Amino acid sequence: LVTQGICDEILMIDINEERALGEVMDLRDTIKYLDRNVKVRTASYKDCGDADIIVITAGAPPQKGQTRLDTLEVSAKIVKTIVDPIMASGFDGIFIVVSNPVDIMAHYVHHLSGLPKNQVIGTGSALDTSRLQNFIAELVNVDPRSIYAYSMGEHGDSQMVPWSTVTVAGKPFQDIIQDNKDMLGDVDLDEIVKKTVREGWEIYQRKGTTYYGIATTCAGIIKAILYDENRIIPVSTLLEGEYGQEGVYAGVPTILNRTGAADILEIHMTKEELEKFKSSAEIIKEYTDKILKEI
Numbered sequence: 001l002v003t004q005g006i007c008d009e010i011l012m013i014d015i016n017e018e019r020a021l022g023e024v025m026d027l028r029d030t031i032k033y034l035d036r037n038v039k040v041r042t043a044s045y046k047d048c049g050d051a052d053i054i055v056i057t058a059g060a061p062p063q064k065g066q067t068r069l070d071t072l073e074v075s076a077k078i079v080k081t082i083v084d085p086i087m088a089s090g091f092d093g094i095f096i097v098v099s100n101p102v103d104i105m106a107h108y109v110h111h112l113s114g115l116p117k118n119q120v121i122g123t124g125s126a127l128d129t130s131r132l133q134n135f136i137a138e139l140v141n142v143d144p145r146s147i148y149a150y151s152m153g154e155h156g157d158s159q160m161v162p163w164s165t166v167t168v169a170g171k172p173f174q175d176i177i178q179d180n181k182d183m184l185g186d187v188d189l190d191e192i193v194k195k196t197v198r199e200g201w202e203i204y205q206r207k208g209t210t211y212y213g214i215a216t217t218c219a220g221i222i223k224a225i226l227y228d229e230n231r232i233i234p235v236s237t238l239l240e241g242e243y244g245q246e247g248v249y250a251g252v253p254t255i256l257n258r259t260g261a262a263d264i265l266e267i268h269m270t271k272e273e274l275e276k277f278k279s280s281a282e283i284i285k286e287y288t289d290k291i292l293k294e295i
């Protein structure tokens with residue numbers, strides 16, 4: 001947000017106040033060489049009342065051998081200590097939830113805040129989609145931004161890719177495979193999905209966490225909202241009948257503008273793809289129900 005000059009002011013809050021201050025000091029050192037003076041300071045929850053957007057990133061990153069779902073209970077406790085005081089500050093803007101397991105945490109924030117669903121968004125499968133597009137782009141040797149593909153469902157192990165909808169600048173990827181059997185005949189689509197799922201862990205094993213991908217994904221989502229772009233990004237949003245799912249937050253292509261998650265795009269999937277999406281949504285639902293029942 002700072003380096004792209006997307007907003008006017010950023011307030012940083014962390015239970016570890018020294019860490020928040022350290023981040024503020026480091027970020028301020030960038031301003032001299034950037035295009036805009038984005039103001040950055042530490043703050044407390046009572047300062048959040050007039051914020052346009054609040055990004056929740058506090059959480060307990062998974063330990064070795066854990067999945068994102070294993071961090072559910074700890075994350076839920078943390079998220080509750082954040083949302084309650086923010087709502088008490090009079091906040092009526094848009095929440096963007098990053099903390100994992102992100103689909104369930106977004107649902108939980110929606111529940112705790114009482115805000116309309118368009119005002120509570122999880123980053124969902126937006127980051128996975130970026131990873132997926134990179135892998136497809138490598139295969140066909142084009143810029144990843146010319147790939148139109150979505151990872152959907154859980155930001156986690158059960159995410160799926162509706163391959164029948166994937167195109168390279170409008171040409172169906174499945175046709176490209178057929179037309180280039182010599183080069184792409186061996187492509188294993190399931191393996192690409194697995195690689196997309198694993199990518200977070202591959203980074204995690206090497207550097208202990210992931211920063212740039214999620215930060216830039218989040219900045220893209222915020223830009224779409226603040227600049228009223230109507231940009232379509234696969235974020236986690238509450239499904240109410242779309243894709244045959246009811247009452248579950250899952251990653252689906254969503255139109256983002258100044259109102260937040262303005263509308264869901266229902267792309268046509270094959271029967272098999274829809275089944276995979278359903279399985280992923282059912283996993284999210286099972287864990288969401290656990291958390292909602294406990295409160």
Ligand SMILES: NC(=O)C1=CN([C@@H]2O[C@H](COP(=O)(O)OP(=O)(O)OC[C@H]3O[C@@H](n4cnc5c(N)ncnc54)[C@H](O)[C@@H]3O)[C@@H](O)[C@H]2O)C=CC1
Binds near residue numbers: 019
């Ligand atoms: N959705 C996505 O695509 C991604 C999600 N994540 C998730 O984001 C979360 C944070 O990850 P990292 O930044 O790598 O972890 P980190 O450990 O570097 O930072 C977490 C921060 O949360 C703070 N915190 C903990 N409890 C708090 C509370 N009650 N109130 C306020 N602050 C609190 C900690 O002091 C720490 O500074 C994790 O849940 C992680 O899985 C991370 C990357 C991508």
Ligand SMILES: CC(=O)C(=O)O
Binds near residue numbers: 100200210
């Ligand atoms: C940590 C995480 O969820 C990711 O980078 O995908």
